[in-house]
Amino acid sequence: MNDEQLHAMRHSLAHITAAAVQRLWPEAKFGVGPVVENGFYYDIDLGEKKISEANFPKIEKAMRGIIEYGDDFVKSEMPIDAAIEWAKSGNQPYKEELLNDLKRSGTTVAKDLDVGELGLATDGDAAVENVSFYTNGKFVDLCRGPHVANTKDVGAFKLLRVAGAYWRGKETNPQMQRLYGVAFATQEELDEYLDRLEQAKLRDHRKLGKELDLYTISQLIGSGLPLFTPRGTILRDKLNELAQSYRLDRGYEKVWIPHIAKIDTYKTSGHFEKFPELMRFTSVESGDELALKPVNCPHHTQIFASRPRSYRDLPIKYMETTSVYRDEKSGELGGLNRVRAITQDDSHVFCTEEQVADVFAELIESAKNLYALLDLKLSLRLSFRDDQDNYLGSSETWDRAEGAIKDLAEQFQLEYEIGIGEAAIYGPKMDFMATDALGRKFHLAKVQLDYAQPERFGLEYTTEDGSKSRPVMIHCALLGSIERFLSIFIEHTAGWFPLWAAPEQIRILTINDSVVGYVEEIESILRDTVLMSPVKYNELRYTVDNRNESLGKKIREATTWKIPVQLIVGPKDQEAREVSVRTQAGEEKVQLDNLSEYLKGI
Numbered sequence: 326m327n328d329e330q331l332h333a334m335r336h337s338l339a340h341i342t343a344a345a346v347q348r349l350w351p352e353a354k355f356g357v358g359p360v361v362e363n364g365f366y367y368d369i370d371l372g373e374k375k376i377s378e379a380n381f382p383k384i385e386k387a388m389r390g391i392i393e394y395g396d397d398f399v400k401s402e403m404p405i406d407a408a409i410e411w412a413k414s415g416n417q418p419y420k421e422e423l424l425n426d427l428k429r430s431g432t433t434v435a436k437d438l439d440v441g442e443l444g445l446a447t448d449g450d451a452a453v454e455n456v457s458f459y460t461n462g463k464f465v466d467l468c469r470g471p472h473v474a475n476t477k478d479v480g481a482f483k484l485l486r487v488a489g490a491y492w493r494g495k496e497t498n499p500q501m502q503r504l505y506g507v508a509f510a511t512q513e514e515l516d517e518y519l520d521r522l523e524q525a526k527l528r529d530h531r532k533l534g535k536e537l538d539l540y541t542i543s544q545l546i547g548s549g550l551p552l553f554t555p556r557g558t559i560l561r562d563k564l565n566e567l568a569q570s571y572r573l574d575r576g577y578e579k580v581w582i583p584h585i586a587k588i589d590t591y592k593t594s595g596h597f598e599k600f601p602e603l604m605r606f607t608s609v610e611s612g613d614e615l616a617l618k619p620v621n622c623p624h625h626t627q628i629f630a631s632r633p634r635s636y637r638d639l640p641i642k643y644m645e646t647t648s649v650y651r652d653e654k655s656g657e658l659g660g661l662n663r664v665r666a667i668t669q670d671d672s673h674v675f676c677t678e679e680q681v682a683d684v685f686a687e688l689i690e691s692a693k694n695l696y697a698l699l700d701l702k703l704s705l706r707l708s709f710r711d712d713q714d715n716y717l718g719s720s721e722t723w724d725r726a727e728g729a730i731k732d733l734a735e736q737f738q739l740e741y742e743i744g745i746g747e748a749a750i751y752g753p754k755m756d757f758m759a760t761d762a763l764g765r766k767f768h769l770a771k772v773q774l775d776y777a778q779p780e781r782f783g784l785e786y787t788t789e790d791g792s793k794s795r796p797v798m799i800h801c802a803l804l805g806s807i808e809r810f811l812s813i814f815i816e817h818t819a820g821w822f823p824l825w826a827a828p829e830q831i832r833i834l835t836i837n838d839s840v841v842g843y844v845e846e847i848e849s850i851l852r853d854t855v856l857m858s859p860v861k862y863n864e865l866r867y868t869v870d871n872r873n874e875s876l877g878k879k880i881r882e883a884t885t886w887k888i889p890v891q892l893i894v895g896p897k898d899q900e901a902r903e904v905s906v907r908t909q910a911g912e913e914k915v916q917l918d919n920l921s922e923y924l925k926g927i
Contacts, residue, residue, distance in 0.1 A: 329471070332360050334479045335508045337398060337461075337472045338388075339365040341479065342504060344464035345387035350374060355466070356419045356492060356501055363518065364482075364507035368490055370419070376502050381484045384504075391476055396462040398472035402455045408467065409446075419492060419501075420467050427453050481515040482508040485522075496654075521763050528763070530815040531660040537820050537887060539811075539828075540661070549658040549665035551808060556828035559866065561668075561807055563826045564814065565646050566860045567698075568670045568803045571691035577644040577672055582624035584648065588614040593781055594623040595751075604650050617650035622775075622800060625673040626782045629796070634786040639796065640676035640684055646807070647671065661812035668807040675784070675796040678722070681774065682729045685755070688772050688801050689737050692757050695803055698859055701817060702760040704740040706768070707731060709753050711746035726774055727753050751777030757803075761817040769813070770805035774798075820887045821909060824927045825860055831867035831924075832888045834879040836895035843899040844869060846917065847892065854921040865924070880907070890927065 339358035346353050346369055356368030369376070376384075403411065405428045412421035423433045431452035459468045461476055473479055484506045492498035509515040526532075534540050539557035546552065553561060569577075588605065591597040596619055604617040618624065625643050634641070648668045658664065674684050696703040709727050710716050716723065730753055734741040748754060752774035760766050775798040778784075785793045804810040814822075824830050831851065833844055848869070856863040870879050876893065883891045893905035893912075902917045908927070915923045 333471045333473050335360045335365045337479050338482050338508050339367050340466055341388050341391050343367045344391055345384050348387050354417055366503050366505045368501040368503050370501050376487050385484055395475055395477045397475050399460045401458050404455055405451050405453055408456045480508055480510045481512040482506055525763055528816040528819045530812040533815050533820040549653055559828040560826055563860055565670055572644050572672055575687050577642040580628055580643045580645050585615050585617055588616050590623045594778055596620055604652050619649050619651050621671045622673055626778055629675050630784055636786055636788050640674050640680050642674045644672040661808040664808045669802050670804045672801050674799040678797050681797055684799050685733050689733055692803055696759055704758045705734050706756040706758055707741055707743045708747035709745055710748045716750050730755055751775050767813050770802045773800040824889045825856055825863055827889050829888055830865055831890045832883045833869045833892045835871045836876055839896050840894050840899050844894055850920055
């Protein structure tokens with residue numbers, strides 16, 4: 326089945342959901358019901374009545390009745406003014422708003438409309454003459470389609486959850502109930518998806534983050550501001566060290582910048598308009614208007630601009646792991662997926678246009694190796710320009726850049742897709758997409774080409790003939806937001822981190838007190854063992870459980886903490902000068918003299 330057919334099935338199920346709700350609650354008022362990844366939702370207003378998961382069996386039963394009856398989806402058209410009267414007479418104010426927007430502007434897409442005019446009626450000329458409706462049984466809905474021919478053709482579905490959602494995403498608007506469902510062509514595909522969802526619940530990073538003592542969020546500190554425990558800090562530090570090591574090997578140099586800057590910095594860079602949620606404050610002493618930095622690139626441009634540069638110096642490569650701050654809406658914050666303090670393994674390169682392909686190639690190779698090591702499948706999304714004329718730089722420059730980026734994706738034999746019209750105004754970009762153990766795809770990091778900021782900040786270097794030229798700027802983060810990456814990595818591994826990254830790598834479990842002296846010998850070996858790959862100078866982190874408890878209990882607790890290596894030590898081990906090494910792969914005996922090399926090889 327192709328994507329268009331599946332889209333039509335899911336869209337049809339959104340209508341069937343609304344039809345079932347209308348049967349059960351005739352007073353229901355409806356918003357929109359689009360297709361989303363793996364399914365659909367419908368925004369519904371039931372006044373004081375709240376839908377809960379307890380209502381799902383009743384709604385699903387009504388939906389199955391509609392499906393089994395087998396109504397056709399019938400398309401019709403209505404003049405725009407007659408459609409507005411239809412919405413009024415049916416007491417459907419949200420549909421009326423949408424129709425008013427269609428009449429006035431020819432679209433219902435909120436981002437394309439004047440915020441102050443959303444939903445307002447107009448007596449002027451209509452931007453559209455007619456609008457389309459779809460009818461199945463007694464349910465009629467404003468809709469462009471497409472739909473399946475008959476309600477019997479919608480495949481397998483299940484309602485999953487209900488959440489609050491402000492009408493058209495505006496906090497001053499009424500809050501509706503967003504009823505989500507998933508749908509697939511066959512019951513088998515649906516069952517497989519639901520099984521993955523159950524696995525995802527067990528792997529939820531919010532659950533594991535608490536169980537493994539990795540981070541906490543305090544409402545006293547604030548939502549979206551995670552606090553990392555000693556264990557969580559080790560994990561994030563090791564992942565960051567790994568990511569930055571790939572750039573250190575390529576000649577990147579560490580820099581450091583403050584966390585605030587004058588507002589004028591971001592007006593010059595263009596980020597002032599892009600981030601209206603800038604966290605601003607005024608200096609009491611100087612009166613300067615300052616902001617917590619939402620990005621790092623303007624600061625790095627000023628390090629480049631701090632002294633004369635020659636073509637012989639290029640490329641100049643800066644790297645820094647640092648936090649940026651964005652005042653995200655509280656309703657969008659959740660665990661580590663979306664936070665207000667975002668730590669980035671950031672880097673910026675200043676180079677000539679001729680050096681762009683080599684810099685991109687280095688970064689793609691680094692990303693490919695990094696994600697392979699972390700057992701995440703890497704693919705790319707290339708964001709190119711469309712036919713509009715609001716992009717900075719000449720068409721020839723863009724054509725060369727886009728051609729080079731596409732060639733590189735093919736050169737490294739990476740799966741890629743192209744998003745036309747998704748480029749930033751100042752240059753094309755390459756997004757790194759990672760697929761995890763459950764088959765979920767995530768947008769993690771990017772390589773961004775930037776012609777604009779060197780122009781805005783007046784950056785220049787001296788060319789071979791003595792003239793001045795603008796450098797090209799390349800932005801790259803391999804992990805992206807470290808917090809978001811951690812949320813994905815925790816779930817990808819289910820908390821069973823590789824030995825080099827695990828907060829507690831080894832736990833020694835004693836059978837009884839007679840092996841205390843032997844344990845001290847083992848500890849001496851562990852203290853002298855340093856892992857050099859994939860993160861260098863990684864000293865072993867271990868604890869000793871010598872409590873007067875049964876070995877079974879100690880093993881269960883170490884397993885609950887997901888300790889990757891458990892060393893079981895008893896009198897027989899001491900006598901044989903060996904250790905029982907227990908990992909997820911099983912248990913085996915290792916001679917004490919070979920223990921260090923054995924651990925380095927895990």
